[in-house]
Amino acid sequence: MSRSNQFKRTVRTHVLLSVAIVMAFIMGSAIIWNQYNTYMHDSKNLDTHGNLVVAMYTKVLGQLMWDLNYNDIGVMLSALQKDEVFRYAILHDSDNKILAEYGTKETAKNDISYLAPIEYLDDGQKHSLGNFKLVLTRNKLIENIQADILNNLGEMFLILMATLFAIYAVITIFIARPMRQMTMMMNQMAEGDLDRSVSYTRKDEFGLMATTFNTLTKKLRQNYQTLENRSAELEGANKDLETARSMAEAADKTKSQFLANMTHELRTPLNAIIGYSEMMVEDADELTTEDFVGDLQRVISSAKHLLALINDILDISKIESGKSTLDLEGFELKELVFDLESIVGPLIRKGNNGFEINFDETLVEVYSDQMKIRQCLLNLLSNAGKFTHNGKVTLEVNREKTNAEDWMIFKIIDTGIGMTEKQLKQIFNPFTQADQTTTRKYGGTGLGLAITEKIARLLGGNITVESTLGEGTRFIMRLPLKSENNPVLSSANQV
Ligand SMILES: Nc1ncnc2c1ncn2[C@@H]1O[C@H](COP(=O)(O)OP(=O)(O)O)[C@@H](O)[C@H]1O
Ligand SMILES: [Mg+2]
Helix, strand or coil: CHHHHHHHHHHHHHHHHHHHHHHHHHHHHEEEEEEEEHHHHHHHHHHHHHHHHHHHHHHHHHHHHCCCHHHHHHHHHHHHHHCCCEEEEEEEEEECCCCEEEEEECCCCCEEEEEEEEEEEECCCCCEEEEEEEEEHHHHHHHHEEEEEEEHHHHHHHHHHHHHHHHHHHHHHHHHHHHHHHHHHHHHHHCCCCCCCCCCCCCCCCHHHHHHHHHHHHHHHHHHHHHHHHHHHHHHHHHHHHHHHHHHHHHHHHHHHHHHHHHHHHHHHHHHHHHHHHHHHHHHHHHHCCCHHHHHHHHHHHHHHHHHHHHHHHHHHHHCCCCCCCEEECCCCCHHHHHHHHHHHHHHHCCCEEEEEECCCCCCEEECCHHHHHHHHHHHHHHHHCCCCCCEEEEEEEEEEECCCCCEEEEEEEECCCCCCCCCCCCCCCCCCCCCCHHHHCCCCCCCHHHHHHHHHHCEEEEEEEEEEECCEEEEEEHHHHHHCCCCCCCCCCC
16 A cells, blocks of 8 residues: 555656646746836836926926026925935036935936936027936836735745646546555455456546456456366376376385295296206216206206396396495406406307407506496496307406596497497397397397496496497496495486
8 A cells, every 4th residue: 555655646746846846937937027028118117207307397497597486496396206216306507506406316226317408598599507417216116026026926826826736636536546446456456356346437548447457357367267277187187196106106116026026936946947957967967868968958048048037137126126235345356357257258259259358457446346347247248249250359448537537447349240220229228139030049138238237327337339230349338436325326218
């Protein structure tokens, strides 16, 4: 409310002040102009009057002086004092002797004075008898004008007041009041009461504004209603989503739990199958019933494949459900790397391949998860060996140090079958192999790279791959020299 009041007061004050200033200026100028003209006019009249008096007096005084009628001269001059504009009169004879003198000798600046010679014509001869000086004052004139100005100012003040009052009333009735009503209404609406409408019936600008305003509020009301409906819908949808999410979470947990349990339960009988089959192979050897050996070997190899698959599934489900913990410690990386040779070396050489390890000696002690790095490198190297024949597999281990970070870089390079762009895109997805014939030809589960990639990220690093079909493949695994615990496994690449 205080704001609308202030606004109203400001508009009103501004209008009134401007009108007052303009009117005072115009009326003041009119008064000055009018009084100046009056003064000029009256001055001129005064001058005419003076000239007339002087002309008359010199004529009459000439006669009286010739007749030496000093008595009448005195009467005439003293009569001048009755004129309200008279100030001073003096009569000299031809010897410059004062014959008569009336009034005050000190004259003011705006007095008008006349000096006229007195002559007498006798028998056609002119006689110079003396001179007559008359001084008239403009004081009376100025007094009149001053009184007039005061009167005018009084009138002007009354007119001004009347006008200002009229304007005040008009502004109040036609502008301030409707404005206040409307502001009040808007305030109520701003506080949330949208059911209001402005009732203003006069057909002026405010009437138009009120109509527009009412249309606006109606629209607003509708929009608000729509919004409320929408937000109710959204709320419902959110609730559904929330329920769906918790259900999905529960299902996910159940799945992980199920997988973990299942794999564990599957592994026990499988190990038994493998163990007993191996014993049976030995027994079969002893019994020289070698017919069985081939079949038994097939049982063993299938069981081993199944075991590998189960282990991989266990691994990946552990990582995905966030149950895979890091076992961080300081260790000699060099030892780990050269130990690989004895594990994958034979596998790689089986395909008639060379195997070479280049190790950067500046990589002394690192702080990471030894078992997990080994698992990754075994996966990558066994892939390289599996998909390369009559070629070469190289493992390069380097250190890459930037200002903020220290990395160990593992490059697994082979000259094997390579992959196409399309194949490259999906090899990190679980259960996916570059092409369908791979399984038939090379075996495998399609889980190795998925697990390796997830472990690399778990350790705070990543894996990239470059490959050319028929020429070879290069996997690059970057791991921080010093891994941190509980790194966030980004969901970006999760499937
Ligand atoms: N060094 C490689 N050269 C060519 N293809 C590869 C290489 N490494 C991986 N691949 C392709 O990526 C697929 C996925 O590999 P991986 O996840 O380890 O599963 P798997 O080895 O069980 O097939 C492989 O089946 C193969 O098609
Ligand atoms: Mg593999």
